[in-house]
Amino acid sequence: MTDKQVAILQTALELFSNKGFYAVSTNLIAKEAGVSEGLIFRHFQNKVGLLNAVMQMGKEKVEPLLASIIELPDSAKRVQAIMELPFHIGEQDYPFWRLIYSLKWQNDFYDDEMSKPTKDILVKALTELKYADADAEADLIMSYVDGFATTVLLKRDSINTAKLLETLRKKYIQ
Amino acid sequence: MTDKQVAILQTALELFSNKGFYAVSTNLIAKEAGVSEGLIFRHFQNKVGLLNAVMQMGKEKVEPLLASIIELPDSAKRVQAIMELPFHIGEQDYPFWRLIYSLKWQNDFYDDEMSKPTKDILVKALTELKYADADAEADLIMSYVDGFATTVLLKRDSINTAKLLETLRKKYIQ
DNA sequence: AATGTAAGTAAGTAATTGCTTACAAATGTA
DNA sequence: TACATTTGTAAGCAATTACTTACTTACATT
Numbered sequence: 001m002t003d004k005q006v007a008i009l010q011t012a013l014e015l016f017s018n019k020g021f022y023a024v025s026t027n028l029i030a031k032e033a034g035v036s037e038g039l040i041f042r043h044f045q046n047k048v049g050l051l052n053a054v055m056q057m058g059k060e061k062v063e064p065l066l067a068s069i070i071e072l073p074d075s076a077k078r079v080q081a082i083m084e085l086p087f088h089i090g091e092q093d094y095p096f097w098r099l100i101y102s103l104k105w106q107n108d109f110y111d112d113e114m115s116k117p118t119k120d121i122l123v124k125a126l127t128e129l130k131y132a133d134a135d136a137e138a139d140l141i142m143s144y145v146d147g148f149a150t151t152v153l154l155k156r157d158s159i160n161t162a163k164l165l166e167t168l169r170k171k172y173i174q
Numbered sequence: 175m176t177d178k179q180v181a182i183l184q185t186a187l188e189l190f191s192n193k194g195f196y197a198v199s200t201n202l203i204a205k206e207a208g209v210s211e212g213l214i215f216r217h218f219q220n221k222v223g224l225l226n227a228v229m230q231m232g233k234e235k236v237e238p239l240l241a242s243i244i245e246l247p248d249s250a251k252r253v254q255a256i257m258e259l260p261f262h263i264g265e266q267d268y269p270f271w272r273l274i275y276s277l278k279w280q281n282d283f284y285d286d287e288m289s290k291p292t293k294d295i296l297v298k299a300l301t302e303l304k305y306a307d308a309d310a311e312a313d314l315i316m317s318y319v320d321g322f323a324t325t326v327l328l329k330r331d332s333i334n335t336a337k338l339l340e341t342l343r344k345k346y347i348q
Numbered sequence: 349a350a351t352g353t354a355a356g357t358a359a360g361t362a363a364t365t366g367c368t369t370a371c372a373a374a375t376g377t378a
Numbered sequence: 379t380a381c382a383t384t385t386g387t388a389a390g391c392a393a394t395t396a397c398t399t400a401c402t403t404a405c406a407t408t
Contacts, residue, residue: 002354002355002356004355004356005355018280018281019280019281019282020194020196020279020280021197022194022196022197023195023196023280023282025394025395025396026395026396026397027394027395027396035356035357036356036357036358037357037358037396037397038356038357038358038359038397038398038399039355039356039357040397041396041397041398042354042355042356043355046396046397047396047397098279101279102276102279102280104324104328105194105272105275105276105279105328106192106193106194106197106276107192107193108193108197110328112329112332133337133341136334136337136338136340136341137341139325139333139334139337139338139341140338140341140342140345142325143318143321143322143324143325143338144317144318144321145321146320146321146324146325147317147318147319147320147321147322147324148317148321150278150317150320150321150324151313151316151317151320154278154279154284155286158286159313160310160313163307163310163313164310164313164314164317166310167307167310167311167313167314168314171314176384176385176386178385178386179385199364199365199366200365200366200367201364201365201366209386209387210386210387210388211366211367211387211388212367212368212369212386212387212388212389213385213386213387214366214367215366215367215368216384216385216386217385220366220367221366221367
């Protein structure tokens, strides 16, 4: 990967996540990245190809995070880790997660499969913890996580997310 | 309001909420609504004006819902009603709520003020219920609600929302 | 040094964008 | 009936869209 290729990917991520895929033109991306517009199409075929490359780059950064959770020996700790996931997103990964969540709401790009591995970990852990209905419990926690992610990614300026995590922990950790 | 004006508003709501504001052209809206494109601009000045009118229409349908919650005499019931809000959205109001939530993720349209009245009700109720930190508790519940809304609006086909509500109630209602 | 390949650009392309204009039909009001 | 206003349309507008073409520059391999 050349410098300009990286520049295109990074500015595209930044712009897509802040304004949305359709609101950003390839012309703008090229200008902000300091490259010619044609280069985008040389490297990524078309605009959707660029989006896919941006997503791929993000996923590769995220996968190890989930892998490290699977390795936790304590089931309860695994559940806790997933529930607190949004609070431990590094600032540098915010644009990627904002992109994920904004694309959720657009029919053309909605991908239900992405969250499945996370839910599977939850169901397995909750079953081990003898929950009567592990699946329903997992769905509930997945909803929580979506809510926490929304708050962390959109309201970090207006609300104290550290305190939010503290309040959450008081409820679930004895 | 004429029939065609209503047709424009309804198709715009449907298209905006499914594909996003920038992904939908005024040309498409006009075609789907069965009117000339010019009529959109006659009635709503410009595309953003149309979006505002769509939002206004939705808000007017939603406000009475919040008003009826305020009138509940029991503080705990008020908290419960807000927490369960997403589960009681009528199917006919899904497009409006999907639009609200999708716009949240676009910088140009993000409006933090919209959820404030709801949070205020929560803080007041939780204070009455003698919560030590009513504000933090309210923020947590607001996060829950965002998560439930996301689930209900996006995953109603793949998960059982009735069961989700049941599981939630087992946790919070004794 | 010669040559093939990848990286990069400038200047286009047709199609679509949001929006305007000029005019006609419908509707209300005296 | 006459006239004013609102509702509606068809055709066109400049600007922008995603994408292509024709070309040059840089770099690796023999």
